[in-house]
Amino acid sequence: MSLFLGQIVGALGGTLELAGSDTEILRIAPLDSAGPGDLSFLSNPRYQQQLAASKAACVIVAPAMREAAMQRGACIVADNPYVYFARATQLWKRLHARAVAAGVHPSAVVDPEAVVDPTAYVGPLCVVERGARIGAGTQLKSRVTVGEDCIVGARCILHSGVVLGSDGFGFAPEGGAWVKIEQLGAVRIGDDVEIGANTCIDRGALDDTVIEDGVKLDNLVQIGHNVHVGRHVAMAGCVGVAGSAQIGAHCTVGGGAIVLGHLQLAENVHISAATVVTRSLNKPGVYTGMFPVDENTKWEKNAATLKQLHSLRERIKALEQQQQQGSKIGTQ
Template identity: 50%
Template structure:
């Protein structure tokens, strides 16, 4: 099943250079595209690959189009952000062949007393929906998921197989939670009395906004007293830990293995590279970009980029420190040589 280039432009905009009736059946990388595919050029370093691709059409930026037009014979869709256009086109092609789960409740599912399930929702095999839970229109709950008491799942949200969504937690519309994720586990809260840990009941919730993606095996702890909050549009990769009472601002994205300690507030439009570590009880401003494996020990009040293992700093400062560290061995040898020279001169003076 394909679509005309003209239809893509009608849906997503852009300037079409070529035949509007040309039909393409899917989207593929430059090196893999065939004569029925559309491809995209989002990195100018790959211009040579674009000229050699077999794709019937290309999605390109205005700057790249000036270069590509002279050597590429296929059609082109010119747009300011080819990568975003690719994402939208890929969603559309996926929708043409996607299998939509049928509405209804599988016979092997358990539905607790008073649970409300929209008629258009899909409840897969061996799903457990506890008493009082609410599942919205067109939601998809795949096999083996657990939905806790009085939890709320919004319209069009999709839980992949074996998601655990504990009692009283809520997620808005169009969310995606991947397999193995656990939402609403107890936070790590204990009081210490003479070396013995006493558990603090975790009675808050996890409140998740609209259009949030949560990756496989990621965990989000419920609040101790107040709620853990994840605002609209947040994207969490696989294997992330969000501790109790954290608050993540809208449209912030975190790569795999990020760890966030409790009661931390993160602003909007932030990004965190893989394995970044965020200390507890701190605040991070809007538009902060944290590099991979970077430790954030204190609050960040200014937007910008922060990278480095030790110490955390602005990129230019960290790079200077890295140069010094690389030269420490040579500096040590020079210091030792100077010490020997000083000792020799001192001994000569004493004689």
């Protein structure tokens, strides 16, 4: 498996410096582990020292790094080296991986009343239920479930174990038991959405659960019923979004974070990992809430004290009042 630098620049643009088009690339590799046959990239000027030391055959750099890169050796100058690198991985895969066959694997169970675009791929042991629709170029990896009436747009990737259209978690309490609220909505997934392994998206109770175009969900994410995830949102692994939450476009949610039900996140809200969102966030920005990790013995002391925090505040208040009185007396 190899690629010539000329192929890369021919396909992706950029300016090749200090190397011929016929230079052979054996691998794409990180700066610090790249060897003499490898293509690498510098996306963050902070790693400039790694650039100087890198043994890579060629490094993708931004125009501002052109001189520094050429002192080391061959480079490709491109406006956005990280995006260029991403496109290079796509080129690599296109040329080397076995082409993803369109069509339905014979072991998949597709209901005759489901509609799978002829350019889509339904992998081994998938289940596509009645009324479901799978868009053009979309790939269902192995063991994916797309439930009744759920719609997946074009060019999506659903990884192994994904479940779309499981029932939302809706029950009415009656006499100490739970009466099931049938979930009559479905799931609608836009175009260019990627959904990670074993991630679950519930169908809506009455209306649909909606994932807009360009959304990227990592593995083991849970999306509750009637959630609306705006365009180009990205959520890392193990995130849970409870029912009816509305996530604005371009939000990001860090791994293990929880968004409670019925909340609204404005566009461009960024939630840190493991943060619990307990109220709507109407202003763009970065939001965090997590207990800082510490040595266990120190944590124990601080956590125990935390339970008295409110009363400590009262004691501080009392001290301030006494001191104020004291100083009044002092100044009399």
